Amino acid sequence: MDLVAPVVVEPLKRRRCSECRQGPLERVIVEFNAFVCLDCADLGHLVFLRRGDTALTRRAREGSALWAVVVRHNRRRTRYERQGLLVEESALRRAEAACLADAEARARRRARDAERRAGRDAEITAALEAEILRLFPSCPSDRAAEIAGHASAKGSGRVGRTAAGRSLDRGAVTAAVRAAVRHVDTEYDRLLMTGVPRHQARTRVAPAIEAVLRAWRTD
Known part of the structure; x- marks a missing residue:
């Protein structure tokens, strides 16, 4: 079965949660044209992993039972661009340890x-x-x-x-x-x-x- 990850938006203008009124918010879920904070969307326990390290991103995503894609709108290019992932903190720790263990081998391969x-x-x-x-x-x-x-x-x-x-x-x-x-x-x-x-x-x-x-x- 294909997995569909939740999409989290970093709004250009800080918003308030339509449910708990918390805000201004750095990241939100958009549901039915309304902004919802990560806590109300049951994603508040996840930690942010910025894009850039391919191996770390892949391992953290594979090890996380729940993860979400974080995007931000680029006005100049008129499109949403990926900023990173939200993953479980334990999965990120395991991924960091695995990357540290084989860092030398990956450097040689690069x-x-x-x-x-x-x-x-x-x-x-x-x-x-x-x-x-x-x-x-x-x-x-x-x-x-x-x-x-x-x-x-x-x-x-x-x-x-x-x-x-x-x-x-x-x-x-x-x-x-x-x-x-x-x-x-x-x-x-x-x-x-x-x-x-x-x-x-x-x-x-x-x-x-x-x-x-x-x-x-x-x-």
Whole structure:
């Protein structure tokens, strides 16, 4: 049977309990559009575990007969985001002891995982650099390395981290090179800083970009 954990809200404005009138409250349950404190909701005996330690969170949740998810509304992103869990204090103590006992082993595993990820990232960057030089054989090698490193930076969301970029799609690779040329070899950034709208600035620097790309395409 699937478990459905209670959801506890950290309100942006402190509220009072609709049953016992206690407040202002740091955390509440919302029932029938009314705010209820954790004591009245039978969750007052639980303790808060802030998100961040994956192993501790997993173990505390698995060891707690009753637990709840704590969320808070992010106005900028217009969504609720998880802040942590409410778990039984005894379950949290057991989880902390278990994490302390195997902390060294987990640290070694994290180090191995980080090394493997770094190796994969280096392979992605090297493959992208090689493809840039294949498509643009006259591109200076240091520029190709710089473009590849920038476009494939982990967590950047740039072309090199997309599926098209990792598969070395010709259009994606060319887009990464064009973007680099736009910022480094044209007056595009200066135009933006002087108030020129982005689409107008792109139109004005397009001929200069194409001139550089044509030169780099020549073997």
